[in-house]
Amino acid sequence: MFDCEVNVAKSCTELTQILIEPSARILAGGTDILPGMRKNSIGKPITLIDVSQLNELSYIREHEGQIDIGALTTHSKLITSPLLLQHAPALIDACASIGSTQTRNRGTLGGNLCNASPAADSVPPLLCLEAVVTLSSHDNQRQVPLSDFIIGPGRTCLKQGEYLDHITFAVPQKHTGTSFMKLGRRNGMSIAVVSTSVLLRLDQQGNIEYARVAFGSAAPTPICSHHAEAALTGKTPSAQLFSEAAQAMRTDINPIDDLRASREYRLHSAGVLLQRALQTAWHQAEMDLR
Ligand SMILES: Cc1cc2nc3c(=O)[nH]c(=O)nc-3n(C[C@H](O)[C@H](O)[C@H](O)COP(=O)(O)OP(=O)(O)OC[C@H]3O[C@@H](n4cnc5c(N)ncnc54)[C@H](O)[C@@H]3O)c2cc1C
Numbered sequence: 001m002f003d004c005e006v007n008v009a010k011s012c013t014e015l016t017q018i019l020i021e022p023s024a025r026i027l028a029g030g031t032d033i034l035p036g037m038r039k040n041s042i043g044k045p046i047t048l049i050d051v052s053q054l055n056e057l058s059y060i061r062e063h064e065g066q067i068d069i070g071a072l073t074t075h076s077k078l079i080t081s082p083l084l085l086q087h088a089p090a091l092i093d094a095c096a097s098i099g100s101t102q103t104r105n106r107g108t109l110g111g112n113l114c115n116a117s118p119a120a121d122s123v124p125p126l127l128c129l130e131a132v133v134t135l136s137s138h139d140n141q142r143q144v145p146l147s148d149f150i151i152g153p154g155r156t157c158l159k160q161g162e163y164l165d166h167i168t169f170a171v172p173q174k175h176t177g178t179s180f181m182k183l184g185r186r187n188g189m190s191i192a193v194v195s196t197s198v199l200l201r202l203d204q205q206g207n208i209e210y211a212r213v214a215f216g217s218a219a220p221t222p223i224c225s226h227h228a229e230a231a232l233t234g235k236t237p238s239a240q241l242f243s244e245a246a247q248a249m250r251t252d253i254n255p256i257d258d259l260r261a262s263r264e265y266r267l268h269s270a271g272v273l274l275q276r277a278l279q280t281a282w283h284q285a286e287m288d289l290r
Contacts, residue, residue: 004037008050012165015051016138019161023047026163028072029106031099032115057110057165060084065171071110071164075122076101078109087171089284090125090178090197097121097182110164116150116221117191123150123222124197124214125180129169136165143168150221175209176201177284179277182216183269185260192217193261194270198277200232202285208232213245218253218270225252228274242278246271 006027009015018024027033027048037046051057057072060081067087069078075095078084084092098104098112098121112122113133123146131146135158146167149156158164172178180197184190195216203209211232213225227248235241255266 004046004048006048006050008053010053012054012056012136013138015049015054015163016136016161018047018049019163020138021047022160024049026051026114028052028108028111029074031103031107032111032117058108062087062171066168067171069109069167071113071166072108073110075104075107075109075112079104088125088129088169088178090128090180090199090281091122093180094121094125094182094195094197097180097184109167113146113149113167114156114158114164116152116154116156118153118219118221119192119195119217120150120222121180121182121192121195121216124195124216125178126167126169127214127222127224128178128197128199128212129172130212131167131169133167134165135159135162137162141165147224153220172199173201175203175285175288177281177286177288179280179284181273181277181280183273191260194218194255194266194273196270196273196277198274198281200237200278200281200285202237202282202289204289206286206289207234207236209234213249213274215249215253215270215274218255218266220254223253225249227251232278237278237282239275239279242275245278246274249274 024047027050057070059070061068078095079092112120132143178199182192182195197214199212201210211229213228216222228245231245231248255263257263
């Protein structure tokens, strides 16, 4: 039995009014917060705010070259979105790898970000897309780059009274390829031992004009590898170049030993995954070039 009060928010205005309460926590899909309460890893007392009736926070929209995703959009809704399939297939692959169908039917993108796990699968592709989060409170709205939103394991820059409203990223330019790869201890229902996402944009000659590389489960927060990005930018794609990027990436990540894998295994696997992810993104971008 949980020792908590549950309030149902019927509108975003009502949500911000209840969120002022210091003990208030949002209950979105509940797939992180409820197991956390069961394990007593969440401080008490707590007032849960059930936001499941806020349909206005569940959407995927394109306007003026940007894609907005409401915080309460479930992973199941994301992975069946034709818009994301066209513009952000790596995000689809990442969300499709989260838990089981039941978990994806309940779990939301906002919950995955706000839970701030180093292993949160949606974060690496969103970092590659340079996503920005919009945070709302009763009297303010502000935008924060996703790279600044998660500040430590389980910690975000959300202030008392704020909630994550939506996530935005620019529609990738032409000749762009993206990919997401995850290594778990089993093929399904598995938290990442390490994951990586890549975004490559090619110029007309087929050289890499722009590169983004991000990792999950490789540092206290999901993280970009700016050394790998620098190693790739302006170069001609090849297996040799991708191997150099995998070497450069080791400067940026700092994985730990834990129950799922050792630091050394994670370092090695991150390099292997990155090379495969780069091949996939490259081929995707090349198809776009033809
Ligand atoms: C069996 C199982 C398997 C899983 N496998 C994976 C996996 O492979 N990969 C992975 O990344 N995750 C996995 N998860 C974790 C989880 O499903 C995801 O992180 C999910 O996206 C969380 O969303 P939620 O809506 O359920 O969040 P909730 O549990 O409702 O909330 C999580 C946290 O975020 C806060 N929050 C939620 N929404 C907002 C908002 N809009 N504004 C402010 N704060 C908010 C809550 O207060 C809470 O602190 C798994 C979970 C389970 C139970």
